[in-house]
Amino acid sequence: MFVGLLWVTSLSATAQETALPPLQMLRAEEDYLLLGDDHFQPKNFWERLKYIPLSSRKDHFLSIGGEVRHQYEFFENNNWGAGIQDHSGWWLQRYMAHADLHLGNFRLFGQLQSGALLFASPEPRGIDRDDLGLFQAFGEYRAPMSTNTSLTLRVGRQELWYGARRLISVREGPNLRQSFDVAKVVWEHQNLQLDAFYGYYIDNEFGFFDNQRLTDEQIWGGYLVWKQLNRGKTNADLYYIGFESPFRTFEENLNLDNFLETRHSVGIRWWKDAGNFQFNNEAVYQFGNATVGDIRAYTLSFDVNYQWKDGLFSPKLDLQTEIISGDRELGDGRLETFNALYPRGAYFGLIALIGPANLIDVHPAVYLSVSKSISLMADWDVFWRHQIADGVYGPNALLERAGSTSSERYLGHQPGFELAYEPHRYWQFALEGSWFVAGDFFRQTGSGENVLHFIVTSRFKI
Numbered sequence: 001m002f003v004g005l006l007w008v009t010s011l012s013a014t015a016q017e018t019a020l021p022p023l024q025m026l027r028a029e030e031d032y033l034l035l036g037d038d039h040f041q042p043k044n045f046w047e048r049l050k051y052i053p054l055s056s057r058k059d060h061f062l063s064i065g066g067e068v069r070h071q072y073e074f075f076e077n078n079n080w081g082a083g084i085q086d087h088s089g090w091w092l093q094r095y096m097a098h099a100d101l102h103l104g105n106f107r108l109f110g111q112l113q114s115g116a117l118l119f120a121s122p123e124p125r126g127i128d129r130d131d132l133g134l135f136q137a138f139g140e141y142r143a144p145m146s147t148n149t150s151l152t153l154r155v156g157r158q159e160l161w162y163g164a165r166r167l168i169s170v171r172e173g174p175n176l177r178q179s180f181d182v183a184k185v186v187w188e189h190q191n192l193q194l195d196a197f198y199g200y201y202i203d204n205e206f207g208f209f210d211n212q213r214l215t216d217e218q219i220w221g222g223y224l225v226w227k228q229l230n231r232g233k234t235n236a237d238l239y240y241i242g243f244e245s246p247f248r249t250f251e252e253n254l255n256l257d258n259f260l261e262t263r264h265s266v267g268i269r270w271w272k273d274a275g276n277f278q279f280n281n282e283a284v285y286q287f288g289n290a291t292v293g294d295i296r297a298y299t300l301s302f303d304v305n306y307q308w309k310d311g312l313f314s315p316k317l318d319l320q321t322e323i324i325s326g327d328r329e330l331g332d333g334r335l336e337t338f339n340a341l342y343p344r345g346a347y348f349g350l351i352a353l354i355g356p357a358n359l360i361d362v363h364p365a366v367y368l369s370v371s372k373s374i375s376l377m378a379d380w381d382v383f384w385r386h387q388i389a390d391g392v393y394g395p396n397a398l399l400e401r402a403g404s405t406s407s408e409r410y411l412g413h414q415p416g417f418e419l420a421y422e423p424h425r426y427w428q429f430a431l432e433g434s435w436f437v438a439g440d441f442f443r444q445t446g447s448g449e450n451v452l453h454f455i456v457t458s459r460f461k462i
Contacts, residue, residue, distance in 0.1 A: 081449030173345025326358025
């Protein structure tokens with residue numbers, strides 16, 4: 001009922017300059033405690049929802065928010081023309097609503113998610129439809145230890161997001177986001193933050209409140225962020241992530257009825273997100289064991305950009321390149337295909353066709369700020385297989401097209417663009433387009449048509 005009211009009344013929202021904190025990708029990370037100050041006066045209905053006092057104490061309050069996202073998505077030759085192609089376009093709808101209760105150092109957060117897919121054939125995927133589900137529900141206790149140090153315990157269903165989202169992401173691109181049942185401890189001290197977590201992935205179902213944790217799929221680890229190194233100019237992440245699952249499919253285990261992998265990922269990320277010159281470089285090594293043998297895999301990613309902030313349209317040039325390991329020889333007792341675990345959906349460019357496994361890519365892009373509310377991005381991605389014995393994987397880290405029958409390494413190239421319009425805090429609009437020109441690999445292994453893709457998005461978010 002709340003999400004329906006949200007959609008109808010959103011049409012009357014007007015642009016306002018507010019003192020509100022910015023909206024976050026992770027809604028649970030927003031903090032509206034400052035709105036308890038006497039000098040703050042809400043300017044509209046939406047601002048009143050962000051801080052509802054519950055007692056005379058400033059830190060006892062309720063905050064309410066939500067999102068309505070509508071997308072029209074068009075494909076020509078989806079999956080390079082393989083499979084059923086009855087309908088080229090479909091309408092995606094996502095509704096989310098959350099409540100955030102603060103009682104001093106204790107906190108309760110809950111969020112519902114509903115997704116619908118219209119005009120689609122064949123049947124919708126699990127990441128597209130959910131009548132209504134409990135997306136997040138956790139309790140949190142924060143214990144200040146000193147002036148600059150705190151320890152926080154968070155237990156329950158929640159989203160996870162770490163670093164550049166190469167291994168753990170909220171999966172914003174598809175219709176439904178992903179969450180976990182997790183126990184997490186966060187230690188913060190000045191410019192250091194260390195997370196330790198253990199939990200299970202939540203499997204999405206189509207009905208009402210029927211999503212369940214996958215007890216056979218576990219994730220655990222520790223993630224350290226160290227900011228303001230080198231006189232405050234750079235930052236570093238160090239992490240370990242453990243993963244166990246019987247549900248992943250690689251070309252190495254394609255013909256096995258039973259498969260289990262226990263994989264350990266150790267990584268380092270060195271990044272800079274301030275100033276004209278920025279970068280985001282990361283290296284990950286994976287080891288462990290699986291039914292088919294030992295695991296040895298890796299990825300190297302380099303991303304650098306430079307922005308002329310005082311120039312016309314403040315242009316930014318970006319260049320990203322990655323090497324993501326694949327399996328060198330089938331049946332040799334070693335699994336060398338990289339597993340990105342829970343990556344973001346549209347990992348390469350705007351179209352979610354190719355995922356981060358057995359891949360080499362070069363990806364230049366240019367960004368323009370046409371005005372304060374309009375931005376334009378154009379990119380071009382070129383793909384090759386890392387190993388010719390291994391196949392092509394999708395954005396869900398599952399095998400998309402077996403490759404052992406082809407000696408062709410080149411996969412294709414993909415130009416794309418995004419035009420975004422954000423008139424004020426609440427509304428966002430975007431038009432995205434991509435054209436994947438398929439290489440010989442796809443024609444040698446099945447259907448190899450070029451792929452045309454467009455998305456039109458309208459999002460209202462409070």
